Amino acid sequence: MTELVIDRLGHRGDGVVLQPDGQQLFVPYTLPGETVDVDLQGGTGRLKGVLTPSADRIEPVCRHFGTCGGCTLQHMAPAPYADFKRRLVVDALADRGLAPEIGETRIVPPHSRRRATFAGIMAGRHPLVGFNERGSHRLVTIDECPVVRPQLLAALPALTALTGLIAPRKGGLDLTVTLTNGGLDVSVAGIAARDADRLRMQLIELATRFDLARLSAGGEAIVERRSVAINIDGVAVTPSPGGFLQVSEEAEAIMGELVTAAIPDKAKRVADLFSGVGTFALRLARKAEILAIEGEGGAVAALDQAARGMTGRHRITTEKRDLARRPLIEKELEKVDAVVFDPPRAGAAEQSQWLARSKVPTIVAVSCNPATLSRDLRILVDGGYRIESVTPVDQFLWSSHVEVVTVLRR
CATH class of the missing domain: 2.40.50.140 (Nucleic acid-binding proteins)
Structure with missing residues (x-):
């Protein structure tokens, strides 16, 4: 011992x-x-x-806890758990010499995740679907999950049949399931496009048998039986197969509320950088004209289509642009009254450098990575910005990940 x-x-x-x-x-x-x-x-x-x-x-809420690698903190009581998430942000900012007031953690409820990626493998002749063990490629089959919407668990028979049909002999599949207005949208990664095309008729039959709204493989839709739109602030948006979106509608609403409240009513033009499918742009269009810039073409197309169909809001102009390589520069930033940016985990170092030189009065930084966020905030603060508020948002229940919304003013 x-x-x-x-x-x-x-x-x-x-x-x-x-x-x-x-x-x-x-x-x-x-x-x-x-x-x-x-x-x-x-x-x-x-x-x-x-x-x-x-x-x-406390007693974990899921019997798979400790075996399934999806959750790491179900054994922790709610109050210290919320403080742990907050401390992740406090410590990351302190590492960069930043000590602003950090708000209380906003936490989403259980069973709120509308998207999850399952693993599918063949064990001999038997298809298995579940989540990987922590730090391992071993698969844990599951029959309950307190994180995801129940409809996602109901997809397990379809995912198992799909794995049995198309999983390679070696390796496995990533099966991303999203709950949409029209039902389940399933996107498969780990299969070659030629193999998906060869099995097209069988995949269509499977989608029909399990009543899937859309089934995609290799980024291409095999069959779309119903609309797979999601609602963002009352606007229907159709993501591309497997395209990025906030995994929790509740967390998206919290972050949208925080971002929208931070933008002054007098702002006439707002730049939404790394805009995705319009999590913030569609909400902010109620207040101002929006320039939405995103590097992923499918997301740009989805937002552009949604913007064309909305009513009673200001115009949204979309642009496909890699902001890591070609950030908005000082001259372009002169044309906007506020900036929102929500980059991938790597952050927005190049863009932050240009923002620090700008005269934009309001910046809202959204991030899923406190470490890279703190680096970007250091750049902005050194450029003369003042951190007004920092709010942790727990979108990823019982994990060590946290979203953060930070408001800065000049």
Whole structure:
């Protein structure tokens, strides 16, 4: 038996033990102050048992917790869990010498995720669908999940049949399922386009048998039986197969509310950078004319089509542009009254450099990565901006990920 006392939580949600030599040992599924029994495996300890539990420990809500790699913090009570998410943001900003007031964490409810990506593999002749174990390619089949909408779990028979039809002998499939207005939209990655085309008639039959609204493979729709639009602030938007969107409608609404409230009523033209399918652009069009810029062509087309069909809002002009390589420069920024940016995890360093030189009075930075967000905020603050508010949004329940909405003024 190896007894250890957990000192704190790391940024991935693992318990951390500071060893005598100064090294850190990480023990998943533990909490600060707990005395635990572990098997030592390099820099990680495998939890064998909790000898003295924390007062913050609760019973996990899912029986797959600890095996399925999707959740890491179901054993933590709600209040300290919310504070952990907030501390992720506090610590990331502190690493860059930033110490603004951080708001309380806004948390989405269970069963609110409208999109999930399942893994599909063949075990001999038997198709299996589920989620991977943590840090492993081993697959865990599931029959419950407190994170996703129930309709996504109802898709498991269809996904299993799909895996049996098209999964390669080696490797597996990524099966992305989205709940849309018209039903389930399934997009398959991990199959060659020629193989999907060869099986086209069988895939169409499968989509019909399981009543899928759309079935796509390799980024191309095989069959679309009904509309797969989603609603963004009352506007119907049809994402491209597997195209990015906020995975929780509730989190999207929270972030949309925060972003919209930050834009002054007097703003006449707003730039929405890394705009995706219009999470913010469609909402902000109620207040101002929008320039929406995005590098992914499918998202640009989806937003453009949605904007053409909306009524009672200001014009949205879309542009396909790689902002990492060709950011909006100072002269272009002179034409806007406010900027919203929501980049991928890598952040928006190049764009932030140009924003820091601009005279744009209001910037709203949205991010799913506190580390790169803090880097970008440092650039903006050094350029003369003041952080007005920072709000963590817990879109990814019981994980170590967090969204952040930051408002800056000049």
